[in-house]
Amino acid sequence: MRLFGFGGTGSERCSPPRSERNGSNNCEPIPIGSAIWVRYPTSEKLEIIQLVEQCHLSARRTLDKLGIPRTTFYRWYDLYQTGGMEALEDKSPKSGRVWNRIPD
Numbered sequence: 864m865r866l867f868g869f870g871g872t873g874s875e876r877c878s879p880p881r882s883e884r885n886g887s888n889n890c891e892p893i894p895i896g897s898a899i900w901v902r903y904p905t906s907e908k909l910e911i912i913q914l915v916e917q918c919h920l921s922a923r924r925t926l927d928k929l930g931i932p933r934t935t936f937y938r939w940y941d942l943y944q945t946g947g948m949e950a951l952e953d954k955s956p957k958s959g960r961v962w963n964r965i966p967d
Contacts (some may be wrong), residue, residue: 887925897921902953905948905952905953908939908943908951909943909948911931911936911939911950912936912939912943914929915936922936938965
């Protein structure tokens with residue numbers, strides 16, 4: 864599910880992630896739907912990190928235009944700096960251990 868697309872004719876330009884390009888290089892989000900949680904693939908997380916690093920706008924403004932919370936971005940950025948691209952991969956959910964389960 865896509866949460867936003869890109870378009871418009873603003874003077875502040877930088878490229879959105881490759882998967883979100885629709886012919887425009889503008890970072891201005893256009894709401895498409897309303898969803899609360901989105902899982903970004905590793906490759907897209909890396910593209911977003913590179914976009915924020917290379918864009919002439921501040922990180923805050925770039926992330927606002929992309930519609931990505933700063934806390935999420937900086938969590939990805941810290942993971943990327945400490946563990947590289949492998950650290951950005953989604954981890955499988957932990958097993959459903961219940962604290963009060965009686966052992967078999």
